[in-house]
Amino acid sequence: MSVFRGKTLKSKIVYQGSFLKIVQDLVEGREGKKHRREYILHPGASVVVAILPDGRIVMERQYRHALQQEFLELPAGKLDPGEEPLTAAQRELREETGYEAKEWTRLGVTHPCIGYSNEFIEVFLAKNLEQKGARLDEGEELEVFTLSQAELDEEIRAGRLTDAKTLSALMLYRLFKA
Amino acid sequence: MSVFRGKTLKSKIVYQGSFLKIVQDLVEGREGKKHRREYILHPGASVVVAILPDGRIVMERQYRHALQQEFLELPAGKLDPGEEPLTAAQRELREETGYEAKEWTRLGVTHPCIGYSNEFIEVFLAKNLEQKGARLDEGEELEVFTLSQAELDEEIRAGRLTDAKTLSALMLYRLFKA
Numbered sequence: 001m002s003v004f005r006g007k008t009l010k011s012k013i014v015y016q017g018s019f020l021k022i023v024q025d026l027v028e029g030r031e032g033k034k035h036r037r038e039y040i041l042h043p044g045a046s047v048v049v050a051i052l053p054d055g056r057i058v059m060e061r062q063y064r065h066a067l068q069q070e071f072l073e074l075p076a077g078k079l080d081p082g083e084e085p086l087t088a089a090q091r092e093l094r095e096e097t098g099y100e101a102k103e104w105t106r107l108g109v110t111h112p113c114i115g116y117s118n119e120f121i122e123v124f125l126a127k128n129l130e131q132k133g134a135r136l137d138e139g140e141e142l143e144v145f146t147l148s149q150a151e152l153d154e155e156i157r158a159g160r161l162t163d164a165k166t167l168s169a170l171m172l173y174r175l176f177k178a
Numbered sequence: 179m180s181v182f183r184g185k186t187l188k189s190k191i192v193y194q195g196s197f198l199k200i201v202q203d204l205v206e207g208r209e210g211k212k213h214r215r216e217y218i219l220h221p222g223a224s225v226v227v228a229i230l231p232d233g234r235i236v237m238e239r240q241y242r243h244a245l246q247q248e249f250l251e252l253p254a255g256k257l258d259p260g261e262e263p264l265t266a267a268q269r270e271l272r273e274e275t276g277y278e279a280k281e282w283t284r285l286g287v288t289h290p291c292i293g294y295s296n297e298f299i300e301v302f303l304a305k306n307l308e309q310k311g312a313r314l315d316e317g318e319e320l321e322v323f324t325l326s327q328a329e330l331d332e333e334i335r336a337g338r339l340t341d342a343k344t345l346s347a348l349m350l351y352r353l354f355k356a
Contacts (some may be wrong), residue, residue: 005241015193015200019216020294022198027243035317038197039244040218040294063183064292065205066217071292108334112342113291114242114249115240116198116218121342139213156286164290164299167346174349175335 006035014038042119046089047076047165049107049173050099050126056146058097058129061165063141072161074169076121093126097144098134107176110168123169125176176178184213192216220297224267225254225343227285227351228277228304234324236275236307241319250339252347256300263300271304275322276312279304285354288346301347303354 006027009053015022021041029035044089050058060073075091086104105125112119134144147155152170155161184205193209194198194344199219207213222288228236255270257263264282271277290297312322330348333339 005246006243008243011182012196012345017192017200017202017216018214020200020218022193022195022200024195025243029289029317033317036196037243040194065184065186065203066294067289067292067298068183071289073292079204082288108337109340110342110345111245111249111340113297114245114251114341116244117291117294118244119291120245120340139207139211153353153356155279162287162289162298163292164288164342164346167288167349168342171334171345171349171352174352175331178330 009034036080039117040113040117040119042078042117043081044079044085044107044119045076045121045165046079046085046092047064047074047110047121047169048089048093048126049074049169050093050097050101050123050129052146055146057152057164058093058099059145059147059152060096061143061145071163072155072166074166086124089122089124089126091107094132095135095137096140096142097128098131099129100132102128102130105176107169107172110165110172112164112168121165121168123172125173185243191219207227210333217297218297219255219257220292220295222263222297222352223254223299223343224263224270224302225252225288225299225346225347226267226271226302226304227252228271228275228279228307230307230324232326234326234331236271236273236277237323237325237330239321239323248249249341250333250344251341253345264302267300267302267304272310273313274281274318274320277304277307277310278310280306280308283354285347285350288343289352290342290346299343299346301350303351 010026014024025037107123188204192202203215283302
């Protein structure tokens, strides 16, 4: 690994909004050259591949304002302050879909936006599911349903499943199974 | 598709930095309830799965400051103002890796950060490659190399390939081939 890393000289929060926080770093590169680097500070998140006994995968459909469209997604959510990724995965699965799982396996991690966010998303497999009833956050609206692996592949091929955390988690799951 | 969308009442740029631009919308939800939505305005990007005649895939290793680590990535880059995704894909492949391709196929699109960015990344397959010499941007540093499909799978399984645009593009490529 020989790629040059640079040295951070200064770091400051330049924007703190209702949801987003931006940090700007001054970085010293080769020959003392200085560059600015700006990125979102993110607490991290978890995403869940939850599998029913018949192999069907628990999915959500949600409207996302930033893109003004609906997305097919795996259950996921941000970590609360100090929360472990597995705990967040279990909490989000229960809150959003109503499922509790007896069997949890970590499949890996994905980084959705390496150019301008420090977000990481831990990916978990959940099996041995039991339906206990969803508890959505105030203002949260989503549909929960299940798709078989073949149906998922068809949604992806047809361009109806484009969310990168979902595609990445399904890729990890595919290699885990293989 | 029945998920509630809300109506945008107001929209303003709340941050305009060296690289990042944030917009904040006021959205009217059910029963007249008002919510704020904040997200990055992004011009969009392209990513390229470039395949050599022996099936090896052109990869890059790059240091990413937001996460303070190196990433294995497919060649990719932002659209210039008014630029078509295919043109950006061809330009970035040439600039970063030196390859020109005679055969281009669109594999789909992925959305890396649906919670807080309007970024889309168009995914292209490039074949029939010819090495013409890279032309990196000022300050851009990266290593270019190739991996077989089996080597790529091993990097993913080992947790050394976590970039979501790359995982998503490889997922689209895998389904395209199947």
